[in-house]
Every structure is written in structure tokens, then in C-alpha cells.
Amino acid sequence: MSDLKSNTVATAQAQTRQVAFRGGGFAPASHRWIGALVFILLVTLAELGTRQGWISPLTLPLPSDVLKTFGELYASGLLWAHMSVSLTRLFVGALLGASLGVAVGVLIGLFSYVRAGLVPLTAALFPIPKIALLPLFVIWFGIDEGSKYALIAFGTFTPTVVATYGAVDNVDRSLIRMGQSFNLSWMSIVRKIVLPGAMPGILSGLRISLAIAIILLVAAEMLGAEYGIGAYILEAGSLYDLERLFAGVTILSLLGVTMSATIGFIERRLLNWRQ
Amino acid sequence: MDIRLSGVSHSYDDFEVLRDITLEIPSGRIVCIVGPSGCGKSTLLRFIGGLEQPTKGEVLQIGSPPKDCLNPLTYIFQDFALLPWRSVRGNISLVLEDHGIRGARAEAIIADVLARTKLTEFHKALPKQLSGGMKQRVAIARALAVNPAVMLMDEPLSALDSQTRELLMDDLVSLWTRTPFTAVYVTHNLAEAVRLGHSIVVMSRRPGEIREVVHLETPLDQRHYGDSALEEKQKYLWQLMREEARAADAELVHV
Numbered sequence: 001m002s003d004l005k006s007n008t009v010a011t012a013q014a015q016t017r018q019v020a021f022r023g024g025g026f027a028p029a030s031h032r033w034i035g036a037l038v039f040i041l042l043v044t045l046a047e048l049g050t051r052q053g054w055i056s057p058l059t060l061p062l063p064s065d066v067l068k069t070f071g072e073l074y075a076s077g078l079l080w081a082h083m084s085v086s087l088t089r090l091f092v093g094a095l096l097g098a099s100l101g102v103a104v105g106v107l108i109g110l111f112s113y114v115r116a117g118l119v120p121l122t123a124a125l126f127p128i129p130k131i132a133l134l135p136l137f138v139i140w141f142g143i144d145e146g147s148k149y150a151l152i153a154f155g156t157f158t159p160t161v162v163a164t165y166g167a168v169d170n171v172d173r174s175l176i177r178m179g180q181s182f183n184l185s186w187m188s189i190v191r192k193i194v195l196p197g198a199m200p201g202i203l204s205g206l207r208i209s210l211a212i213a214i215i216l217l218v219a220a221e222m223l224g225a226e227y228g229i230g231a232y233i234l235e236a237g238s239l240y241d242l243e244r245l246f247a248g249v250t251i252l253s254l255l256g257v258t259m260s261a262t263i264g265f266i267e268r269r270l271l272n273w274r275q
Numbered sequence: 276m277d278i279r280l281s282g283v284s285h286s287y288d289d290f291e292v293l294r295d296i297t298l299e300i301p302s303g304r305i306v307c308i309v310g311p312s313g314c315g316k317s318t319l320l321r322f323i324g325g326l327e328q329p330t331k332g333e334v335l336q337i338g339s340p341p342k343d344c345l346n347p348l349t350y351i352f353q354d355f356a357l358l359p360w361r362s363v364r365g366n367i368s369l370v371l372e373d374h375g376i377r378g379a380r381a382e383a384i385i386a387d388v389l390a391r392t393k394l395t396e397f398h399k400a401l402p403k404q405l406s407g408g409m410k411q412r413v414a415i416a417r418a419l420a421v422n423p424a425v426m427l428m429d430e431p432l433s434a435l436d437s438q439t440r441e442l443l444m445d446d447l448v449s450l451w452t453r454t455p456f457t458a459v460y461v462t463h464n465l466a467e468a469v470r471l472g473h474s475i476v477v478m479s480r481r482p483g484e485i486r487e488v489v490h491l492e493t494p495l496d497q498r499h500y501g502d503s504a505l506e507e508k509q510k511y512l513w514q515l516m517r518e519e520a521r522a523a524d525a526e527l528v529h530v
Contacts, residue, residue, distance in 0.1 A: 180358035181324060182421065183346050184369040192369060196360045258416040273401050 019195050061242040068251065069243040073165040083251070085227045086217060089145065093220075094213040099155045101209070102202060105164020109198070110190065115165070122161050130155040138223065141222025141258060148220040155216040156209040163205020164198065171197035195266075200274065203267050229255075276338045276347065276424040276457070277302050279322060283332035285318060291482040292318055292404040293329070298476060300425065302338075305451065305458045307468040309435075310478030311516060311523035316461045317429055319483070323350040323459055324427045331503065340424035345374050349423035355410040357402045357417075363389070364398040367417045374421075388416040391450065408439035412446065419450075426458040432467060441500060444470050450494045465512050469505045470498050477515050479524035487515060 006169050047063045049055035070181075073079045106117045108122075130151055137147040171194050179189040221230025236244035277301040285293040292315040300306050300323075308316045321327040322334050325348065340347035359364050364385055371381045389395045402410055411431060432440045437519045444467065450456075451471075462468055468475045475489040491508060498505055512517055 174352065174354055174356050175358060175447075177326060178350070178352060179327060181346075181350040182373075184370070184373050188373050192372075193358065195356070271360075273403060 006255060025149060036221055045180055045235045061246055065243045066246045070247045070250070071246075073247060081227050082229050082232050086221070086229045089148050089152060089220065089228065090217050092145075093217070094156050094210055096149060097153035097156030097271055098206060098209055098214070100153070100158050103162050104157075105161045105202075106190075106195070106198070108161065108165040109168025110194070119165075121175025122158055123139075125143055126158045126162065134219065134223055139155075144225040147223075148225070151220045152213050152216045154211045156178045159212060160202075160205055163208070164202050167198035167205065168194060187245075190193020200267075200271055202272070203263060207260060207263050210263070214259070217253065276336060277306075278425060278457075278459075279335045279337055280323070281333055281335065282454045283319070283322060283329045283334065284417075285315065285322070285329045285331070286482075294482040294484045296332070296483070296485060298419075300459055302457050303455045305460055305474040306473050307460045307462060307472030307475045308478060309462060309465060309468050309475060309512065310483060311480045311520040312463060313523055313526070314478045314519075315483035316338065316478055316479050320350075320427050320429050320459060320461050323425075324350055334495045341422070342441070344422045344424050345376075346370070346421035348425040349418045349421055349426055351411075351414050351426060351428045351431045353433050355402075355407075355414045355434070357410055359402050360398050362401055363394060363405075363413050365419050366413060368403070370417055372419055372526075381478075384420050388419045391419060391453075392446070393415040406439070406449065407435045408443055409442060412436065415446075419474050424457060426456055428458055428460045429508050430462055431460075433462065440464075447471060448495045448498075453529065465509045465516075468512065471495065476514065480519045480526070492520075493528060 043063050046060055048054065050057055050060055050062045055262060070079075104118065108118055109205075133154070134147065134151055137150045141147040141150045175193050176189060179193050182191070217228075217231035218233060221228035222234050227250055233245060233248035233252075236242075236248060250261040280296050280298045280300075284291075284294060289499065296319060298306075302522065306438065308319065310316045318327065322329050325334075331394050336347070336413040361369060367388060368377075368381055369382060371377070376384065385398070386395070389398055392415055393433065394409070394412055394416060397405065397409065397417075399420065402413070414431075432443055435443065451458075451461045460467070460471055469491065472491060473495075475491065477486045477489065489508065494503065
């Protein structure tokens with residue numbers, strides 16, 4: 001009897017082991033500092049490479065020189081001269097394009113006649129490289145600010161329209177049903193159910209539209225602009241002044257990061273109701 | 276206010292869903308509609324509330340709703356249909372705003388319905404913070420806020436686990452006992468039907484027809500979990516439905 005007992009204990013011991021964990025990965029977590037680390041690593045690598053000579057100064061300027069150029073730009077007051085013009089163009093153009101885009105997108109989402117009429121038109125306009133239309137805009141709106149606003153507005157308009165009507169289409173139908181079942185007016189349903197419900201889609205569309213706006217800003221400033229980051233980069237490029245070119249590009253990148261962070265902030269504030 | 280359905284039939288193209296439904300929903304009673312899946316019971320409920328129109332027959336309101344009734348035919352949905360971006364209070368005030376009820380008057384109504392559904396301390400919570408049972412209680416509170424003449428409940432407990440379901444059934448019974456309301460309660464769960472229904476309409480599989488109407492005389496507050504008389508009724512209902520459910524299950528889905 002006792003023999004039997006010890007025997008079972010022995011087999012039990014022989015088979016005891018921890019169940020292997022295999023459920024790891026596939027779970028995105030936020031590590032903010034890694035992005036900065038990668039950036040610093042790349043810049044340090046470029047600095048080391050150009051200093052020690054295994055990157056030719058013809059291919060890449062010294063990051064510290066770029067920083068110096070940037071400092072000079074700031075000290076001369078030209079930075080602000082370029083930035084203020086560019087930011088105004090970006091703001092006016094993107095505001096025009098995005099607000100028109102959201103309005104048209106909502107109309108497409110709500111009315112099937114508008115959808116039938118405008119969706120093919122947007123599909124036709126979307127793939128046109130807007131930069132190709134710049135000469136046309138110059139004729140229509142003049143060589144001054146008008147053509148630049150128009151180019152940026154037009155470029156942000158189409159992606160915003162597409163994102164917005166997609167977002168309106170994706171609003172939970174059962175919530176709209178609920179609104180109707182409580183006799184809410186059409187206006188109330190649009191204002192209190194459709195628009196807030198479409199907000200996540202509209203904001204993620206804006207991320208893309210605003211990046212496109214920055215690209216088009218540079219394109220717009222390539223024609224008939226004295227000041228502006230685009231003009232600055234273009235001038236540096238034609239003189240093969242790599243330090244200034246990179247300083248300008250850095251400004252654009254920073255602009256993009258700021259823009260994306262701003263939208264991220266708005267999303268966190270406005271969409272805290274999401275799961 | 277009573278509701279009368281007379282000769283309601285419905286088909287999508289040549290796909291018949293409901294056939295000749297004639298039914299009376301008397302004021303102050305709960306009418307349960309049970310049937311196998313796809314028998315058109317939810318469609319029938321959408322006809323009663325005017326969210327869809329039948330191809331034949333009519334849905335009639337007999338008498339007028341009480342004066343203080345803001346939305347005579349009010350739904351409670353299976354998926355709760357709460358706005359995720361509004362708090363509990365905001366979800367209730369949503370249905371009052373359109374009637375021009377704001378400020379102190381709205382506050383009074385909201386406080387009352389939250390107290391009746393035992394949600395007072397959660398008035399600031401967002402739907403994502405609430406459990407399924409609490410979400411449905413918010414939806415019930417929202418329905419009570421408009422003081423409905425008829426509550427149209429579309430499988431209101433089907434998305435909940437069985438314990439929560441028991442609790443909510445008790446809540447519904449006590450709400451009804453305090454102030455009797457008229458309700459049409461669609462469900463596929465026979466236990467819910469025998470607990471809450473004054474009469475139970477058994478429907479056949481598609482095209483849905485009324486097979487039998489079973490009446491239950493026991494007062495709602497005397498029906499309890501595991502009651503043997505109720506079990507008997509439930510067995511009887513299941514026996515009525517069993518073949519239909521089996522046949523409905525074996526059907527191909529037409530989409």
C-alpha cells in the first residue's frame with residue numbers, strides 16, 4: 001500500500017513542470033523614448049561618419065554645421081521671416097481645404113444624390129498631382145498668395161472629403177435608429193450622433209491631409225515666392241548649399257511632428273470616450 | 276393607449292417574412308413575443324414603433340397617449356444604443372433636449388429615472404466604464420425619461436450573462452409593479468417570457484405566423500426563479516416551439 005503511494009507521488013513528480021508561456025507579442029505598447037533614441041543615434045552616426053571621413057562631405061553635411069546654419073538663420077531674424085509666411089500659407093490653405101472637405105464629405109455621407117454626383121468627381125480629382133496644376137492656379141489666382149492658398153487648399157480638400165464620407169458611412173446605424181426612435185429631429189441626429197460618431201475618422205483623415213499640405217507648401221513656394229521655407233530650400237538646393245538645405249528640411253520635419261502631435265492631443269481630448 | 280396589429284404581412288422582394296399577424300396589445304400589460312430565430316419577431320417590433328413599414332396590413336394606435344408622454348412608442352435595444360461620447364446623464368438628456376426640456380426640469384427627470392434604475396451615483400460615468408447590465412439600465416432609464424405609453428423591448432437581456440439577466444428581470448418586475456407600463460417584449464429566451472409576460476405570443480418559423488397565444492395569470496411579483504408552475508409553462512412553450520426551432524436552424528440563410 002505504502003509502496004503504491006510513493007510510486008504515484010514519484011510519477012506525479014516526474015510529470016510536474018511549468019506550462020510554457022506562449023501568449024507574448026502582438027500587443028502594441030507605447031515606448032515614447034525609443035523614437036527619440038533612434039533619431040539621436042542616426043544623427044550621431046552621421047556626425048561621426050562625416051567627421052572621420054567614411055561619409056563624404058559631398059553626400060551629407062555635418063549635423064553640427066546644419067545646427068550652426070540654423071543658429072545663424074535664427075540670429076539673422078530670417079528664420080521668423082520665412083516661418084511666418086509659410087505658416088500663414090499653410091494655415092489659410094489647410095483651413096480652407098479641410099473645412100470645405102469636411103463639409104462636402106458630410107454632405108456626401110448624408111445625401112445619396114450628392115454622393116452620386118460628387119463621389120466620381122472626387123475620384124477623378126484625387127489622383128491628379130496638384131503640383132502639376134500650379135501654373136494653372138497662377139493664372140487663375142495670381143502669382144501672389146492666392147495661387148499658394150489654392151494649391152494647398154485643393155491638395156487637402158480631396159483626401160479630407162474621402163476620409164469624411166467614409167467616417168460618416170461608418171457611424172453605427174443602430175445609434176441613428178435610436179435617435180429616430182426617440183423622435184430626434186434630423187438636425188439633432190446629424191449634430192449629436194452623426195458628427196461625433198464620424199469624428200475619429202475625420203481626425204485620422206486630417207493627419208494625412210495636413211501632411212499633404214506641408215508637401216504642397218514647399219511646392220507652392222517654388223514659384224514666385226521670396227520668403228518661405230520652400231523658397232529657402234529651393235535656393236539652397238540650386239546653390240548646392242547642403243547645410244542650408246538640411247536646415248530647411250529639418251524645419252519641415254519639425255513642422256510635421258508638431259502637426260501630428262497637435263492632432264494626437266486633440267484626439268486624446270475629443271475622443272477620450274473610445275474604448 | 277392600446278396597439279392593434281391587423282393583418283400585418285411583410286416580404287422583402289419575394290422573400291416572405293411575416294404572414295397575416297393580428298394582435299392586440301392591451302394597455303398596462305406585457306406581451307412577450309417568442310419564436311425561433313429569423314421568424315420576423317424583431318421586424319414585427321420595428322413595425323409597431325414605426326421604424327419600418329409592413330407591405331400589407333396596418334398598425335393602429337387606439338386612444339391617445341397620456342399628456343405628459345414625450346415619446347409614446349419607445350424602444351429598448353439589444354445592443355443598448357448608448358452614445359459612447361456622452362455620460363450616463365448626457366445620454367438621458369439627449370432625448371429630453373429635443374423636447375425643449377433643459378435645466379432644472381431636465382435635472383429633475385434625470386434624477387428621478389436614475390434613482391428608479393439605481394444609477395444615481397454613476398451619472399458622470401461614460402458607457403465604456405459600465406458593465407453590460409448597467410448599460411442596459413441606462414437605456415431603461417433613458418426610456419423611462421420620455422414617459423412612454425408603450426415600451427418596445429427588442430431582446431433587451433440577450434447581450435447579458437445569465438446572472439445579470441436574472442437581476443435585470445427582477446428590476447423590470449419591480450419597475451412594473453410600482454407603475455405598470457405597457458410593453459411588447461421580443462425574446463428567444465422562454466424563461467424571460469414566462470417571468471415577464473402577461474401573455475406570450477408564440478410564432479412559427481419564417482414566414483412568421485402566430486401559432487398560439489398563452490396567457491399567464493400569476494401576478495409578476497409572485498413569479499420567482501425556479502417556480503415549478505412557470506417551469507411547466509416553459510416546458511409547454513418549448514414543446515410548441517421545438518420542431519419549429521429545429522427546422523429554422525436547418526434552413527439556409529438568404530441574404
